[in-house]
Amino acid sequence: MTTSNGQYIAAIDQGTTSSRCIVFGADGRIVAVDQQEHSQIFPQPGWVEHDAEEIWTRVQSVISGALAKAGLTRDDIRAIGITNQRETTVLWDKNTGKPVHNALVWQDTRTEDLCKELGRNVGQDRFRRETGLPLASYFAGPKIRWLLDNVEGLRERAERGDILFGTMDTWVIWNLTGGVDGGKHVTDVTNASRTMLMNLHTLEWDDKIAESMDVPMSVLPEIRSSAEVYGEAVGELAGVPVASALGDQQAALFGQTCFDVGEAKSTYGTGTFLLLNTGEKVVNSYHGLLTTVGYRIGDQAPVYALEGSIAVTGSLVQWLRDQLGIISTAAEIETLASTVADNGGAYIVPAFSGLFAPYWRSDARGVITGLTRYVTKGHLARAVLEATAWQTREVVDAMEKDSGVTLSALKVDGGMTSNNLLMQNIADVLDVPVERPFVAETTALGAAYAAGLAVGFWPDVDTLRANWHRAAEWTPRMDEETRESEYKNWLKAVERTMGWIEEDQPTGH
Amino acid sequence: MAGSIQSLERAAAILRLLAGGERRLGLSDVSSALGLAKGTAHGILRTLQQEGFVEQDPDSGKYQLGAELLRLGQSYLDVHELRARALVWADDLARASGETVYLGVLHQRGVLIVHHVFRPDDTRQVLEVGSMQPLHSTALGKVLTAFDPVARAELVESEREAFTPHTHTDLDAIDAEAAAIRERGWASAVEETWTGVASIAALIQDRRRNPVGAVALNGPVERVCLPEPDGTAGPVRPELVVSVREAARSISRDLGAPRF
Numbered sequence: 126m127t128t129s130n131g132q133y134i135a136a137i138d139q140g141t142t143s144s145r146c147i148v149f150g151a152d153g154r155i156v157a158v159d160q161q162e163h164s165q166i167f168p169q170p171g172w173v174e175h176d177a178e179e180i181w182t183r184v185q186s187v188i189s190g191a192l193a194k195a196g197l198t199r200d201d202i203r204a205i206g207i208t209n210q211r212e213t214t215v216l217w218d219k220n221t222g223k224p225v226h227n228a229l230v231w232q233d234t235r236t237e238d239l240c241k242e243l244g245r246n247v248g249q250d251r252f253r254r255e256t257g258l259p260l261a262s263y264f265a266g267p268k269i270r271w272l273l274d275n276v277e278g279l280r281e282r283a284e285r286g287d288i289l290f291g292t293m294d295t296w297v298i299w300n301l302t303g304g305v306d307g308g309k310h311v312t313d314v315t316n317a318s319r320t321m322l323m324n325l326h327t328l329e330w331d332d333k334i335a336e337s338m339d340v341p342m343s344v345l346p347e348i349r350s351s352a353e354v355y356g357e358a359v360g361e362l363a364g365v366p367v368a369s370a371l372g373d374q375q376a377a378l379f380g381q382t383c384f385d386v387g388e389a390k391s392t393y394g395t396g397t398f399l400l401l402n403t404g405e406k407v408v409n410s411y412h413g414l415l416t417t418v419g420y421r422i423g424d425q426a427p428v429y430a431l432e433g434s435i436a437v438t439g440s441l442v443q444w445l446r447d448q449l450g451i452i453s454t455a456a457e458i459e460t461l462a463s464t465v466a467d468n469g470g471a472y473i474v475p476a477f478s479g480l481f482a483p484y485w486r487s488d489a490r491g492v493i494t495g496l497t498r499y500v501t502k503g504h505l506a507r508a509v510l511e512a513t514a515w516q517t518r519e520v521v522d523a524m525e526k527d528s529g530v531t532l533s534a535l536k537v538d539g540g541m542t543s544n545n546l547l548m549q550n551i552a553d554v555l556d557v558p559v560e561r562p563f564v565a566e567t568t569a570l571g572a573a574y575a576a577g578l579a580v581g582f583w584p585d586v587d588t589l590r591a592n593w594h595r596a597a598e599w600t601p602r603m604d605e606e607t608r609e610s611e612y613k614n615w616l617k618a619v620e621r622t623m624g625w626i627e628e629d630q631p632t633g634h
Numbered sequence: 635m636a637g638s639i640q641s642l643e644r645a646a647a648i649l650r651l652l653a654g655g656e657r658r659l660g661l662s663d664v665s666s667a668l669g670l671a672k673g674t675a676h677g678i679l680r681t682l683q684q685e686g687f688v689e690q691d692p693d694s695g696k697y698q699l700g701a702e703l704l705r706l707g708q709s710y711l712d713v714h715e716l717r718a719r720a721l722v723w724a725d726d727l728a729r730a731s732g733e734t735v736y737l738g739v740l741h742q743r744g745v746l747i748v749h750h751v752f753r754p755d756d757t758r759q760v761l762e763v764g765s766m767q768p769l770h771s772t773a774l775g776k777v778l779t780a781f782d783p784v785a786r787a788e789l790v791e792s793e794r795e796a797f798t799p800h801t802h803t804d805l806d807a808i809d810a811e812a813a814a815i816r817e818r819g820w821a822s823a824v825e826e827t828w829t830g831v832a833s834i835a836a837l838i839q840d841r842r843r844n845p846v847g848a849v850a851l852n853g854p855v856e857r858v859c860l861p862e863p864d865g866t867a868g869p870v871r872p873e874l875v876v877s878v879r880e881a882a883r884s885i886s887r888d889l890g891a892p893r894f
Contacts, residue, residue: 154729456714543718545763563725563754594754596725597761 131203134577135191135362136569137184139209139293140373141230144183146191147569148202151582153592155566156197159190166227171234174227177215180293181300188361199362204354205301206369206576208376208568209293212319214268216279216344217296219289222305226276228293229268236267243267243338255324255331257407257416259485265292266321269340283341290344292316294370301367302356309356312346313370314427318418323348325407325416328427350421351375352575369575371420373568374398377538378430379420380571381562382593384586387530390567391517393541395443397435399517401524401532404428412523413483422578422586431528433482433520437475438513439541444475445509451502459546461506469504470495472618473512480622483523489622495614513541514550515615521555534558538567545599553603554612561597644670645678649687649699658696711846711889713739716838717749720885724751724849727881731874733853734759735881737838738767738774739846740785743792745774748847768827770794770808771801773835776821777848780812781837785845800825820879822870824859832858834870836882841890849882 133156138145145160161183166174192198212231217224229235240260244251249260258264269290273280282288291299294316299308317323317330322340324331330345349355354366371379374392378400381390386404391397402419405426410416419430439455446452452461472494474480479487493505521532534557541547542561552559564570577583603611647668652659659667665675679697682688689700720737728735728751737749744766752759769775769789778785794803802808815821824832835850851858851874858874859867 454712454715456718457712459714460712540718543721544714545717545761563729565722565725594729594752595756595759596728596751596754598752598759599761 131201131365133195133197133201134204134206134573134582135188135202135365136206136208136573136576137188137297138373138376138566138569138572139180139184139207139297141210141213141232144180144187145569146184146187147566147573148191148195148197149570149573153564153570153574153589155564157191157195158566159187159194161187161190165230173230173233175213175230177217177224177228177296180228181296184297184300185361192361199365202362202365203582204366204368204576204580205358205362206371206572206574207294207297207367208371208373208572209297209316211292211316211372211374212263212265212268213293214265214272214290215293215296216269216272216276216283216288216290218282218287219310220287220305222300222308225279225282225288226272228296229271231263233268234262236262236271239267239271252321252334252337254409255326255334256321257318257325257409258321259415260321264319264321265290266334266338266340269320269344270338273340283344286343288344289346290340291346292319292372294372295346298355298367298370301358301360301362303359306359309367310346311349311355311370313349313351314418314421315351315372315375316370317348319372325418325429328418328421350423350425350427351379352420352422352579354579366576366580368577368579369572371572371575374400374432375418375420375430376569376571376575377567378402378571379574380564380567380569381536381538382574382586382590383419383536384428384590387533388536389521389524389532390536390538392567393438393513393537393539393547395438395440397438397513397517397539399433399435399520399524401431401528401530402428403431403528403530408528410523410527412526413481413485414520414523414527420575422575431524433523435513435516435520436481437477438516439539440477441473441475441509441512442541444477445506451505456543458506458509459544461503462510462546463503465501465503465507467504468495468507468511469500470497471500471504471508472615473505473508474615474618474622475512476619476622480619482520484619484623486623488624488626490625492618492622494618494621510544510547510550511554511611511615513547514554515612517551518554518612532557534560536560536562538562538565548597548599549602552599552601554608556601556603556605556608558601559599560595563594563596641678644668644674645682648675648678648682649703652688652697652699658691658694658698660694660696664697711840711844713746713748713847716847716885716889719888720749720838720849723881723884723888724749727849727851727877728752729754731851731853731877733851733858733874736762736767736774736850736852738772738778738835738848738850740769740778740782740788741766743788744769745772745778745848753853768792768795768797770803771797771823771826772850773821773823773833774848774850776811776815776823777835777837777850778845779808780815780821781845786812797827798825798829802826820875822875824855824867824870830855832867832870834858834875834878836879837886838882838889839886846889849878849885851878 143162148156215228389401391399415432419428421427476489480489735751738745862868
């Protein structure tokens with residue numbers, strides 16, 4: 126296999142808005158970063174596409190860029206790890222390497238009606254027991270079906286065996302390992318767990334579901350673990366082993382070294398993703414969470430996770446900035462919120478496109494409640510931050526109900542961790558310490574860790590754990606009585622969002 | 635110029651005139667210098683005065699530039715914006731040095747801690763964001779005093795407590811050290827506030843090169859200072875000074891300050 130003595134690991138983070146290459150040293154510190162954005166294509170409302178060829182060009186370019194910035198060559202790189210935006214779907218011709226259509230991005234809602242149709246009389250949980258997922262437009266399976274139905278002649282080409290499917294990990298690995306010249310057509314268990322086509326218990330494609338969705342098995346990649354050598358790179362990094370793939374949120378869980386049952390991480394960006402390690406147990410959710418694969422290292426047993434996503438967190442701050450103009454930068458929300466001691470009785474529930482976990486109510490719309498003459502913009506700013514904290518609390522409560530695990534601390538990352546008041550607020554409403562690690566790039570770090578483990582650069586997960594250091598910790602300060610009465614008020618506010626959209630009303634606005 | 639507004643042009647001309655050589659001008663000086671009727675010049679001056687852009691001396695009746703103009707020129711930097719921009723660099727400084735890192739800004743008569751990164755040894759540490767440190771006896775305070783005239787003025791007014799035998803409380807001694815700090819670009823404080831603790835700080839500037847805050851590293855004297863032959867604490871370690879100054883430069887650059 127490899128004889129490289131490289132002292133660095135390169136992680137490729139193929140994200141929704143940009144691709145990055147980050148080079149890490151053995152202690153997990155960042156040596157160099159290069160980043161390039163790619164185009165967001167909006168053919169019509171609700172549709173979001175990426176040009177997969179452009180993405181591959183960007184990926185190649187950031188690899189070169191990061192190596193140049195670090196002053197390194199391929200001989201210095203021991204392994205490459207991949208992390209990626211999840212669920213985004215591309216189909217391409219294996220003989221030419223050309224995509225047959227733009228990639229359908231996870232946010233794209235064009236498969237909503239198809240998902241309803243697939244639910245038939247059973248409803249959105251038709252495939253939940255096997256896949257851990259509800260029928261929703263994010264997931265890859267129905268996107269494949271849409272492409273096969275809508276790109277002329279594609280189904281015939283697929284049935285002839287000329288067409289390959291991939292999420293972005295698969296697309297990048299196939300190209301990185303040679304493309305039309307012997308590129309490896311593989312995906313990892315975490316990415317496969319977002320297709321709605323993989324059985325969580327066997328970690329294999331479920332042919333019954335594939336048949337129900339009318340997706341030919343021949344387009345599907347081979348499912349491999351998250352940390353093993355899939356093949357060797359060609360081009361700039363020729364000969365370097367491609368040794369990990371993890372969906373972005375799972376990579377963050379790995380980067381935060383949440384290797385034990387009951388450890389959880391929450392990534393605070395425009396939306397928020399909370400993942401809880403449930404160990405070797407597949408925990409079914411009855412409280413609106415997703416069951417997903419956390420990671421699998423080589424031939425070790427897979428580790429599962431419960432996932433709760435909050436649609437609107439950082440984007441609520443952006444709404445205050447861009448739509449209301451109350452603040453001029455996102456960071457100013459904290460300044461404004463600090464002008465008052467509490468929320469003044471006001472609560473904001475940002476159900477902009479319905480309520481997500483744990484409610485899943487598409488008939489809900491956002492509300493601001495508890496308004497009196499006394500309420501100022503400072504109180505509203507506080508209510509904005511509290512909305513993120515309470516939504517976190519609701520997801521954590523759902524996780525405890527589903528798994529029976531009580532959270533002892535929450536590891537956080539993402540842009541909003543620079544908001545001190547918010548982090549304190551989360552510690553207060555969860556009544557557990559909130560911890561921020563040093564490396565903010567937990568997603569890329571997770572991919573690097575997995576790749577490093579696969580090639581023996583790091584011996585075991587304990588070594589990785591020893592790299593995790595606390596940069597800040599917020600401890601709960603709120604008394605029990607306040608917490609309970611505030612939670613009650615929040616739940617009352619949530620109640621008031623429901624049923625806003627009537628059955629026969631268009632759901633758009 | 636098409637579409638330009640005459641009264642605004644005239645107001646701008648008056649402001650330029652007042653900003654020129656003579657500091658204070660009477661109404662007749664202004665009207666004759668710009669060829670304006672006295673009534674016109676008076677109307678414009680009165681409006682500028684209402685807006686705070688011009689002030690009238692109560693004794694002589696002469697006009698000068700107002701404080702509002704100065705305030706306009708100073709960019710206001712939100713401390714939370716500062717923290718968001720500094721996060722990566724402060725983390726890096728703490729990790730590279732193995733010591734505690736603080737970001738401080740001038741607030742009332744002290745230094746307000748707006749960001750705190752733990753020493754990376756996973757020991758129990760308490761977040762000190764929101765706490766105050768003294769201006770005269772910490773490296774953060776000394777940097778702000780040396781570079782920000784407002785901080786210097788606050789220091790004069792403040793009670794300068796002698797926390798340890800090493801604390802300088804005498805204004806002349808403080809001013810002499812401030813001159814040296816301006817010269818070399820960084821400050822240190824060894825056991826001047828807390829026994830056994832040494833700190834090093836450097837200035838953070840915004841895109842207009844205004845002093846907006848300072849970044850500091852704090853640690854035990856034994857690690858932060860070089861040992862003297864007799865075993866006492868000597869000067870702070872030059873490699874730590876380099877790290878602190880690099881962090882300050884990187885943060886300033888992210889705030890848009892030109893390269894040094």
